[in-house]
Amino acid sequence: MKMPDKLKQKYIKQKPNTWRYVIADIHGCAKTVKKLVEEVVVPSKSDQLFLLGDYIDRGPASGEVIDYILYLIEQGYAVYPLHGNHEENMLDDIKEYGKESLEMMVRKITKCPDLLDECGSLKERYVNFMQSLPYYYEMDDCFLVHAGFDFKKPEPFQDYSAMIQFYIDNESYDTSVLNEKRMIHGHRITEIDYIEKLVNEKSQIISLDNGCAYRKKHKIYDYTKLGNLCCLELNSACTKS
Template sequence: MKGIKIHKPTQGQRWVVADVHANLKTLQYLVEKKLRLRLEDQLFLLGDYLNRGPDSKGVIDYLIELQDDDFQLYPLRGNHEQMLLDSHEKAKNYSEEELRLPSIQRGRGLKDAKRQLYPKYLNFLGSLPYYYELDEFYLVHAGFNFTVKNPLSDLDAMLWTRDFTERFIPEKINYKRVIYGHTTTPLSAIKEAVTNKAQAIPLDNGCYKHSLDEYGHLCAFNLDTWELVCQKNLDKGSDAQ
């Protein structure tokens, strides 16, 4: 499934959270203590749940758990999920010897000894869409390619576009606002985009960059009130798996 249209709930809030990057404690604190997510709310996630932080598997397990508990979770595909899916496909053709190479042993608890994703994770990751279209927003991991006739046809651009900004969106195009992650953006620039109601709003504050000024928060954006809630990194570790 490339993209999915999601309509506004009759009650409840709509939140978007950008690149979690394996920072489980930060995500849980943001969702449970700050947003106080309820069953009638919608929670959109912009992809990149894995790598860089300490607990990739924990984050995926948590998202699956929220879905199992009937929370309205709308996760997108990021380039890190795509890379993991690609490595799963590639590993099907590896020999025993190749499977022992250090370069392909990074399963992060999501893969078996043959470097194949466990079915539970393959199902979750394989079904992630590339974008969501809401009544007044597009949500995407990295951005859209406006140099092609139909920006919604370039899936690679949705995962990999670097440094997307509202300048990428031609003025004559009447496009819904775009909320995106992928490119780490200083907190002041995120706040400025929200205040200015920019045509494209970056939301990835590089949660894993917890030692840098202006970075190191996991941010949630309220699609109805335009409130921005940012939680400082509570995980601090690096990905050792």
């Protein structure tokens, strides 16, 4: 996908005396993210709220999730959304499929009919939103990215497809290129005990996706350790001790 360079990464300055929150893969769980933001996180308008991508598919209300993000931005909250592979796939599908196949796919396969308008096309505001998303954010003490960086590649900070679909193995990941900064990512569904361990041990790499849409028995995953939408407070996660 071609896009202007300014959208590919952004350096974000930390504001003094504010909190920084990160929420990973929301996947159509609109009620959950609203509850999390409004009753648990309760950010002020000067706090920063980072979202790690994958807003759509799996859960029941993909369009509602994007509308909620747009609403928060409109209300003046400092929201920083990132690109996920599900948004990228949707944008590719728009280019690849004709109107009818796309409509069928969105209704039957990805199951997010609330992304469609009454003519069966993807609503323009969702397409515009998905096209506007950067691939990673860098701050003075951390990187935020949907999936991760592939440091085996010669130009890891140019490899945008890795950023949305790289599958990180926390145990063997080479962190030397991060310059001692933390890296917070989603995409890889991670059991809640392990997320807590990474946070408590102040791990340099933190996986934050607990598969919030997985609330029932699943072929691959132990659903009893999934199903939460996690939020990490970056100031405390990034302190050294």
